Amino acid sequence: MLQSFRHSMTWVHTWFGLALGFVLMVCFFFGSLSVYDREIDRWAIPASRFEPQPMPSFDRMLEPAFRRIQLTKEAREEAQTRNEEPLPDTLPLHEWGAYTTHRDPVLSMWSGFELTRPKDPDNDHVYGVMTLDPRTGQELSEDKLKIGSQFFYPMHYELHIHWLGLGYWIVGLAALIMLVALVSGVVMHRKVFREFFTFRPKKQTQRSALDLHNLTGVVALPFHFMFALSGLIVFAGIYFPVGETMMKPLAKAHQKLEASRTGLPEEAAGIPAPLASVDAMVAEAQRRWAARGMAGEVGFLGIHHVGDANATVSVYRAGTDRVTLTGEGIHFKGPTGEVIREDDPKTAAAGINDFVTGLHLQHFRHWLLRVLYFVGGISGCVCIATGFIFFVGKRKRQHAATGSQGARIVDALAVTTVTGMLIATATMLVGNRLLPEDLPLRGVWEERIFWSAWGLAMAHAFWRTAAVAQARIAPAWREQCWAVAGLAGLAAVLNWVTTGDHLFKTIADGYWPVAGVDLVLLASAALAIVAARKLRLREQAGAPAAKEDAPAPLETAHA
Amino acid sequence: MSTHSLSTLHVVSRVAASLLGGYVFVWGFVTLGIALLMSAGMPYDEATTTLYLLAFILFLVMFCWAFAAASLVRVWAVLGGGGLLMTGLAWLLIPRLL
Numbered sequence: 001m002l003q004s005f006r007h008s009m010t011w012v013h014t015w016f017g018l019a020l021g022f023v024l025m026v027c028f029f030f031g032s033l034s035v036y037d038r039e040i041d042r043w044a045i046p047a048s049r050f051e052p053q054p055m056p057s058f059d060r061m062l063e064p065a066f067r068r069i070q071l072t073k074e075a076r077e078e079a080q081t082r083n084e085e086p087l088p089d090t091l092p093l094h095e096w097g098a099y100t101t102h103r104d105p106v107l108s109m110w111s112g113f114e115l116t117r118p119k120d121p122d123n124d125h126v127y128g129v130m131t132l133d134p135r136t137g138q139e140l141s142e143d144k145l146k147i148g149s150q151f152f153y154p155m156h157y158e159l160h161i162h163w164l165g166l167g168y169w170i171v172g173l174a175a176l177i178m179l180v181a182l183v184s185g186v187v188m189h190r191k192v193f194r195e196f197f198t199f200r201p202k203k204q205t206q207r208s209a210l211d212l213h214n215l216t217g218v219v220a221l222p223f224h225f226m227f228a229l230s231g232l233i234v235f236a237g238i239y240f241p242v243g244e245t246m247m248k249p250l251a252k253a254h255q256k257l258e259a260s261r262t263g264l265p266e267e268a269a270g271i272p273a274p275l276a277s278v279d280a281m282v283a284e285a286q287r288r289w290a291a292r293g294m295a296g297e298v299g300f301l302g303i304h305h306v307g308d309a310n311a312t313v314s315v316y317r318a319g320t321d322r323v324t325l326t327g328e329g330i331h332f333k334g335p336t337g338e339v340i341r342e343d344d345p346k347t348a349a350a351g352i353n354d355f356v357t358g359l360h361l362q363h364f365r366h367w368l369l370r371v372l373y374f375v376g377g378i379s380g381c382v383c384i385a386t387g388f389i390f391f392v393g394k395r396k397r398q399h400a401a402t403g404s405q406g407a408r409i410v411d412a413l414a415v416t417t418v419t420g421m422l423i424a425t426a427t428m429l430v431g432n433r434l435l436p437e438d439l440p441l442r443g444v445w446e447e448r449i450f451w452s453a454w455g456l457a458m459a460h461a462f463w464r465t466a467a468v469a470q471a472r473i474a475p476a477w478r479e480q481c482w483a484v485a486g487l488a489g490l491a492a493v494l495n496w497v498t499t500g501d502h503l504f505k506t507i508a509d510g511y512w513p514v515a516g517v518d519l520v521l522l523a524s525a526a527l528a529i530v531a532a533r534k535l536r537l538r539e540q541a542g543a544p545a546a547k548e549d550a551p552a553p554l555e556t557a558h559a
Numbered sequence: 560m561s562t563h564s565l566s567t568l569h570v571v572s573r574v575a576a577s578l579l580g581g582y583v584f585v586w587g588f589v590t591l592g593i594a595l596l597m598s599a600g601m602p603y604d605e606a607t608t609t610l611y612l613l614a615f616i617l618f619l620v621m622f623c624w625a626f627a628a629a630s631l632v633r634v635w636a637v638l639g640g641g642g643l644l645m646t647g648l649a650w651l652l653i654p655r656l657l
Contacts, residue, residue, distance in 0.1 A: 001565070001573055001626045008626045179619045229615055236611035240589050243607065246650065247593065249657055254603035349608040
């Protein structure tokens, strides 16, 4: 497009990086938090602060619990819109599922029901869910939001924008641009190797921001590349839905062929039949895994065509001992308990796909790798945030001279997505500790608190960045750093006050899920204070020639 | 980083070509690739997985090329035209695979 390849790539890097950087910031930050989603859940739901539990007995505990699962009012109303006739009070059962990991004290269960006269025969199920305490067999209230796994985790791949699945597409575009930014970023810098070893924190802000941008971009380049790429591959079926559109006849034919080849019936027989002992089937599956020398905890238990002669029970292994997605599913006839089949060995393509997916989803048990994932993700945030600061630093004097608002708007959006996002996150945790325990729809209120706090931070960011239009440093950064420090510290204190689980106790007990969240909150607060004080000094130095604030807002991105 | 020599229309068209043209091109590549691998005897799910693994790397390359290429007409012709052509060929192949 421009006079040289390098110039064209620089243009792409700058403008696409700017436009999608705000989305990427959200993806990288909440993706990093998702590394510890289960731990954040423990912090947010004190009733679930106990050790991870193995899959409990189906015959004694799970079956009665499954039978208690009801549809919520919202699920029933949504299902009604997909059905030709009024839904009866009890819908026919279709499937049951129970899922746990080596980090889950509580068990996620769901029950799928069939619509009686679906408008679309390919969309004929509706689901009820339950969270079970496997020690007692009692359910936990679904009004308690699992902030880590139900809010932060989906945020990083669909932004909680459900309309037309738009959130997935925005994140997908951002991930593609992340790949583009990495490639174009390497192309535009001819001295990548030397820049890798360059960091000049004492130099002018713009210089040190750029150094940090290059350093975090290059040092974690393989990490960033693999995460953006594997994230896209995980949802390839959403981005290129060939099987639901052009190639639907092929996909359908393949499904039929598989059903007959594997002997796992696609449809119910319509003849009622009781289930044999599922515990015995689980024991048989574990015996077969042990014979192959594999860890034998059950991760996922699925029952299809519940109560029908064609019922099947599938037992999958929890993937704690390798990177690739595991399962090694073993499938049983429900009414008799005899083995139908074991999963085929993976084909080459499926093996690579499962490895790439497993690399992204990290079901394995390895605390150090988990820390590195978190650090890698946060380094992505630093890389993006320094990109914004460099963009603003490079243009604000020129924009001030010409009266352009460009740099100010970018700075305001950068404040919103860097410190503003931290404020929203910390405020949600504060709200989680302050809302009454038995408040109906408690989780909905927590989400409202999150979005309101973010909205306020954005308004503040636009208000307090006026200085940028005069080529000075915006007070918004410093003020929001103080807010982050206050809120993060408050969240940790409130955890102590409301649950009694203060750091001395949780560390002494070695209860790292809660201790870890508290420690990160306090570390974030401390970094935010350091950042705010440095920003103060630089504002006072006040030389419009140098915006000496770069490392400060970056450090806050570590929260 | 001067874009003064470029009209707004050119930039908009270039961006549209990179994203929409790129998407159509990758769609054509994925569908034709699946159809060809299936013609060679590979099962549907394995062919799909294989193409999904390649799709985004190809998108990345074509996206960058859309900005590197000198001629915007050629970019549209290759991405849009090539994508439609591959999709059409895949369309013709599908009934033979059932």
